[in-house]
Amino acid sequence: MNKEKKFLRQCINCKSIKTKDELIRLTKDYKTKEIKINNNMEYQGRSVYICKNIECLETALKKRKIENSLKCKLSENIKEKLYTVLKN
Numbered sequence: 001m002n003k004e005k006k007f008l009r010q011c012i013n014c015k016s017i018k019t020k021d022e023l024i025r026l027t028k029d030y031k032t033k034e035i036k037i038n039n040n041m042e043y044q045g046r047s048v049y050i051c052k053n054i055e056c057l058e059t060a061l062k063k064r065k066i067e068n069s070l071k072c073k074l075s076e077n078i079k080e081k082l083y084t085v086l087k088n
């Protein structure tokens with residue numbers, strides 16, 4: 001039996017369904033109201049997922065999909081972090 005449950009989530013940009021390790025989780029921290037990269041489940045709040053590729057990130061940023069979905073502004077700091085994560 002496979003103990004590890006495969007949680008499937010949908011990319012906010014391309015709408016493809018992937019496992020959690022193929023996606024970046026972005027959470028609007030309910031305490032600070034800031035959007036954080038949250039792959040380690042450190043923060044609690046409303047979350048969106050995005051594929052680990054530059055194309056999805058750029059399109060999502062251009063169309064403000066993350067910000068619209070979380071009703072919150074994405075800080076430059078987090079945008080930079082996202083690019084850093086994806087380039088590695």
Ligand SMILES: [Zn+2]
Nearest residue numbers: 011014051056
């Ligand atoms: Zn995608």
